[in-house]
Amino acid sequence: MAPAGPLAEITVVDLSRVLAGPYCTMVLADLGARVIKVEKPDGGDDARQFGPFVQGRSAYFASLNRGKESIALDLKAERDRNILHRLLARADVLVENFRPGTLDRLGLGWDDLHRRHPRLIYAAVSGFGRTGPYATRPAYDLVVQAMGGMMSLTGHPGTAPTRVGTSIGDITAGLFAAVGINAALVHRAVSGQGMLVDVAMLDGQVAILENAIARFGATGQSPGPLGARHPSIAPFDAFACADGYIVIAAGNDALFRTLCIAMGRSDLPDNPLFRSNESRTTHQAALKAELESVLQTNAAAHWLDVLAAAGVPAGPINGIDQVLADPHVQARTMVIRAAPRPGTDTLADADGPVMAGNPVKLSAFPDPAVRPQAPDLDADRDRILAELGWPPDPGS
Amino acid sequence: MAPAGPLAEITVVDLSRVLAGPYCTMVLADLGARVIKVEKPDGGDDARQFGPFVQGRSAYFASLNRGKESIALDLKAERDRNILHRLLARADVLVENFRPGTLDRLGLGWDDLHRRHPRLIYAAVSGFGRTGPYATRPAYDLVVQAMGGMMSLTGHPGTAPTRVGTSIGDITAGLFAAVGINAALVHRAVSGQGMLVDVAMLDGQVAILENAIARFGATGQSPGPLGARHPSIAPFDAFACADGYIVIAAGNDALFRTLCIAMGRSDLPDNPLFRSNESRTTHQAALKAELESVLQTNAAAHWLDVLAAAGVPAGPINGIDQVLADPHVQARTMVIRAAPRPGTDTLADADGPVMAGNPVKLSAFPDPAVRPQAPDLDADRDRILAELGWPPDPGS
Numbered sequence: 001m002a003p004a005g006p007l008a009e010i011t012v013v014d015l016s017r018v019l020a021g022p023y024c025t026m027v028l029a030d031l032g033a034r035v036i037k038v039e040k041p042d043g044g045d046d047a048r049q050f051g052p053f054v055q056g057r058s059a060y061f062a063s064l065n066r067g068k069e070s071i072a073l074d075l076k077a078e079r080d081r082n083i084l085h086r087l088l089a090r091a092d093v094l095v096e097n098f099r100p101g102t103l104d105r106l107g108l109g110w111d112d113l114h115r116r117h118p119r120l121i122y123a124a125v126s127g128f129g130r131t132g133p134y135a136t137r138p139a140y141d142l143v144v145q146a147m148g149g150m151m152s153l154t155g156h157p158g159t160a161p162t163r164v165g166t167s168i169g170d171i172t173a174g175l176f177a178a179v180g181i182n183a184a185l186v187h188r189a190v191s192g193q194g195m196l197v198d199v200a201m202l203d204g205q206v207a208i209l210e211n212a213i214a215r216f217g218a219t220g221q222s223p224g225p226l227g228a229r230h231p232s233i234a235p236f237d238a239f240a241c242a243d244g245y246i247v248i249a250a251g252n253d254a255l256f257r258t259l260c261i262a263m264g265r266s267d268l269p270d271n272p273l274f275r276s277n278e279s280r281t282t283h284q285a286a287l288k289a290e291l292e293s294v295l296q297t298n299a300a301a302h303w304l305d306v307l308a309a310a311g312v313p314a315g316p317i318n319g320i321d322q323v324l325a326d327p328h329v330q331a332r333t334m335v336i337r338a339a340p341r342p343g344t345d346t347l348a349d350a351d352g353p354v355m356a357g358n359p360v361k362l363s364a365f366p367d368p369a370v371r372p373q374a375p376d377l378d379a380d381r382d383r384i385l386a387e388l389g390w391p392p393d394p395g396s
Numbered sequence: 397m398a399p400a401g402p403l404a405e406i407t408v409v410d411l412s413r414v415l416a417g418p419y420c421t422m423v424l425a426d427l428g429a430r431v432i433k434v435e436k437p438d439g440g441d442d443a444r445q446f447g448p449f450v451q452g453r454s455a456y457f458a459s460l461n462r463g464k465e466s467i468a469l470d471l472k473a474e475r476d477r478n479i480l481h482r483l484l485a486r487a488d489v490l491v492e493n494f495r496p497g498t499l500d501r502l503g504l505g506w507d508d509l510h511r512r513h514p515r516l517i518y519a520a521v522s523g524f525g526r527t528g529p530y531a532t533r534p535a536y537d538l539v540v541q542a543m544g545g546m547m548s549l550t551g552h553p554g555t556a557p558t559r560v561g562t563s564i565g566d567i568t569a570g571l572f573a574a575v576g577i578n579a580a581l582v583h584r585a586v587s588g589q590g591m592l593v594d595v596a597m598l599d600g601q602v603a604i605l606e607n608a609i610a611r612f613g614a615t616g617q618s619p620g621p622l623g624a625r626h627p628s629i630a631p632f633d634a635f636a637c638a639d640g641y642i643v644i645a646a647g648n649d650a651l652f653r654t655l656c657i658a659m660g661r662s663d664l665p666d667n668p669l670f671r672s673n674e675s676r677t678t679h680q681a682a683l684k685a686e687l688e689s690v691l692q693t694n695a696a697a698h699w700l701d702v703l704a705a706a707g708v709p710a711g712p713i714n715g716i717d718q719v720l721a722d723p724h725v726q727a728r729t730m731v732i733r734a735a736p737r738p739g740t741d742t743l744a745d746a747d748g749p750v751m752a753g754n755p756v757k758l759s760a761f762p763d764p765a766v767r768p769q770a771p772d773l774d775a776d777r778d779r780i781l782a783e784l785g786w787p788p789d790p791g792s
Contacts, residue, residue: 006583006591019606031579050607051628052614059610110759127709129757132727138709140645142624142632147711149719151624151634151643153561155551161634161641161713163624164560165549166606173755175571180756182578183427187402187760189585195402196759203755206730210415210562211446212716214455217750218448222715228538228547228559232447236538238547238557245557247547249536313523313534315543317557319618320608323545331528334602354613359569359599360576361525363506363592364583 004365005032010185012093013038013084014068015075017045019141019167020125020201021097022064023174028093028181029067030358032365036087036384037065037375041072044377054353057374063355065374066338071385072378075106084108086388088117092188093181097125100135110196120194121184125177129200139201141169148205153212155225162225172204234280235259238317240292241300248291249313252277262310263294263303324354333357338373400761401428406581408489409434409480410464411471413441415537415563416521416597417493418460419570424489424577425463426754428761432483432780433461433771437468440773450749453770459751461770462734467781468774471502480504482784484513488584489577493521496531506592516590517580521573525596535597537565544601549608551621558621568600630676631655634713636688637696644687645709648673658706659690659699720750729753734769 010033014025022045029035039045047061054062071087073080088094094113096103103109110122124130127139145151145163155162180197188194212223215231223231228247230236235256238245250256253269253276260268268274268290273283280287295303300316307314318326324335338352352373361367385391406429410421418433418441425431435441443457450458467483469476484490490509492499499505506518520526523535541547541559551558576593584590608619611627619627624643626632631652634641646652649665649672656664664670664686669679676683691699696712703710714722720731734748748769757763781787 006579008583009586010582027575031575052611054614059614060607063610128724129728131757132724134724137704138707139711140632140647140709142626142643142645143709143711146634146643146713147719147722149714149716150561151713152715152719155558155561156555159552159555160636161624161643162551162558163622163634164564165546165551165621166604166608168560168564168604171604171606172571175568175575176755178575179423179427179571179578180758182575182582183402183756184758184760186406186578186581186585187404189582190405191760193760195761198757198759199755200728200757202725203728203730203753203757206719206725207752207755208562208564208567209716209719209752210567211456212562213720213750213752214459215448216716216720218450218455222717224715225561226559228557230538236536238542238559240556247538247542247557249538251536308533311534313536313539315535315539317542317547318545319548319620320545320605320612321618323543323548323602323605324609324612326543328524328528328530329598329602332525332596332599334599354609356603356605356609357599359572359595359603360579361527361594361596361599362576362580363594364580364587364589365591 005030006362006365007031007033010034010093011036011091012095013087013091015094015096015098016125017097018047019064020170020173021095022047023171024123024125024177025068025095026064026066027174027178031360035068037068037070038073038084039070039377041074044070044072048377059353062338062353062374066355066371068375069380069384070375070378071381075108081106081108083385083388083390085116086390088113088120091120092185093121093123095123095125095177099138100124100126100130114194118193119188121181121188121197122194123177123181123197123199125173125199127201129203130198141167141201144169144201144205148202149209149212150205153223153225156227157225169201169205172208173199173201176204176207229284232281233277234284235287235291237284237288239288239295241295241298241303243299245317246300246304247315247317248307251313255312256280258310259307259312262306262312263291265290265294333367333369334359336369336371339370340373401426402758402761403427403429406430406489407432407487408491409483409487411490411492411494412521413493414443415460416566416569417491418443419567420519420521420573421464421491422460422462423570423574427756431464433464433466434469434480435466435773437470440466440468444773455749458734458749458770462751462767464771465776465780466771466774467777471504477502477504479781479784479786481512482786484509484516487516488581489517489519491519491521491573495534496520496522496526510590514589515584517577517584517593518590519573519577519593519595521569521595523597525599526594537563537597540565540597540601544598545605545608546601549619549621552623553621565597565601568604569595569597572600572603625680628677629673630680631683631687633680633684635684635691637691637694637699639695641713642696642700643711643713644703651708652676654706655703655708658702658708659687661686661690729763729765730755732765732767735766736769
């Protein structure tokens with residue numbers, strides 16, 4: 001079921017649920033890994049219950065679990081743990097996002113599994129990681145966005161707190177886990193040994209704070225939110241045209257001059273307030289008023305044409321409908337659909353749930369616009385058990 | 397100079413500048429890869445000029461380029477291109493984030509390099525990628541956050557557009573590139589061939605839209621910004637206490653009941669408006685008013701203690717100062733400093749720039765709290781040229 005890709009030789013046993021772990025294994029599956037999703041028999045991955053639903057199936061679950069296989073196992077039952085060990089004996093990677101300690105209590109923790117399956121790479125994604133004082137605390141995306149500083153940088157000054165509009169805490173952790181798993185695979189080719197990859201959602205938030213930490217370190221001041229603008233580049237903001245906003249990012253003097261000429265305001269670069277990026281940043285409110293006084297004389301689409309022709313970085317603030325309809329986004333195969341799984345009665349291709357494509361484009365492999373549909377719970381049980389030779393021959 | 401890590405056998409030649417490419421190679425360097433930064437002789441990476449400065453060096457540049465080496469080469473000069481080819485002949489990976497076409501015009505594009513160095517993995521990070529109608533357009537983070545839909549989901553309804561407070565467009569692209577590079581390394585062990593990894597910042601934004609695409613696909617409605625709250629979970633929001641905001645994320649009925657009991661409002665779960673998550677989401681404004689009427693009777697710190705004791709996911713909205721001082725963040729080695737490079741007169745350890753640590757924690761390798769300082773421009777020239785046997789022996 002896995003598509004052609006650089007990880008085609010790799011098998012991932014995926015015990016993870018909801019978002020951070022499944023996002024990691026989605027990335028691996030998109031790169032060709034075989035991902036066998038091991039779900040609890042009673043309902044499976046919680047995300048199967050998350051709306052909205054398309055023809056009775058969660059569209060959210062569908063997008064995160066495309067191209068994976070499913071088998072239901074009760075990890076509290078010895079028989080099913082034995083099946084899991086057979087799976088792990090043939091697998092390269094285990095991914096889980098239980099709270100630290102949960103799998104240890106079932107004899108399925110890193111220490112136990114490393115002893116039994118020394119080549120297995122064990123990736124654990126959790127809210128706070130496996131060490132440190134908060135290790136066993138529960139976390140959701142919102143909690144790590146808040147505790148990790150991202151919310152302190154996002155929003156407009158003076159408004160109520162603002163979350164990044166997608167679950168960047170989960171997604172970033174999933175990406176760091178995918179990086180770590182692949183690096184561990186590279187190393188295993190040399191060492192022959194697996195390793196534990198421990199990724200915390202909170203750590204991932206700290207790791208993407210970017211210039212905020214450097215600014216705090218140099219000045220002792222915690223930066224606050226700035227709406228849409230940049231702390232040290234101007235103009236770099238959202239600007240109001242006659243019928244709505246566009247963004248403009250003129251990151252250096254040459255681009256600023258080009259912008260001003262394109263807008264018919266070649267006087268602005270010679271204004272002492274706006275002569276350097278530093279000065280423009282100091283006087284960004286005055287600069288914004290000057291630019292908007294011109295922009296508001298015409299529509300956003302007009303100005304985007306003018307700025308594109310001049311080569312000034314600018315763009316529309318697209319809603320999701322506009323993103324999915326964008327000809328460039330489509331040309332990059334970033335809007336894809338789920339194909340029916342062989343032997344499953346299901347939707348026609350064109351009716352499958354719409355989802356984001358794989359942003360890792362590789363010259364050596366195709367980038368299909370249709371990916372295999374997410375599995376129903378336990379859909380691959382018979383085939384997987386047959387591969388494992390389960391149940392064992394009573395004579396053996 | 398590279399620390400111990402799973403990529404210790406890997407050498408990366410890094411032609412990238414500013415953020416997306418350097419973030420990718422920082423992640424690889426943190427995992428042990430040797431990263432040789434090739435910079436233009438005239439000033440090097442533009443980010444060297446970005447404030448704030450610590451003892452004359454950009455703190456921003458320092459955090460992104462720790463653990464790397466530097467050599468200055470003029471890629472327009474044949475002699476320096478010959479040095480680059482000697483470097484590439486011994487390297488595993490090339491990373492660049494020029495606008496598509498720039499390196500091709502110097503004879504250093506993917507086609508040329510793949511012919512000459514067939515095992516080399518070539519990772520190109522750009523605003524819009526190497527294909528599609530916008531391929532050659534300039535982009536900054538703000539532009540892809542706007543065009544990719546992230547800004548349409550972030551902020552409070554009715555306010556001016558809101559950018560995610562860090563350059564998530566660059567950072568996400570850097571992470572996808574790191575995933576792709578490592579996957580290509582895994583594959584090269586089988587195939588013996590390098591490949592092109594083409595990552596667009598815009599594609600990366602589409603890839604992290606998460607449930608927004610599924611919601612649009614199922615309903616035909618483009619979701620808008622929701623402040624700090626979740627579209628389909630309640631309570632999952634920022635709430636005002638007597639002295640400031642905290643976040644609370646009670647993602648299911650059991651947690652909601654626990655929350656209400658801990659707050660002394662065991663009546664709320666039996667209120668018909670709040671009996672199910674779906675109903676709580678519909679009536680989230682009324683629920684928020686009920687919860688805040690209690691929360692505002694005491695301080696944030698009090699409520700965080702109460703909720704932690706009850707096991708309800710909750711947390712403070714930390715500023716950068718609080719993030720860096722957090723005992724858990726420190727225990728996870730997520731606050732690190734740059735160590736002096738051998739042979740460089742520089743800061744004492746404790747005075748080096750503060751930066752985020754490596755969020756990929758690996759059982760097989762140490763996770764040092766001090767990483768080698770970023771190089772000054774061309775700092776490693778002599779040693780690198782000597783390794784390459786340059787200049788060539790005139791007799792050979």
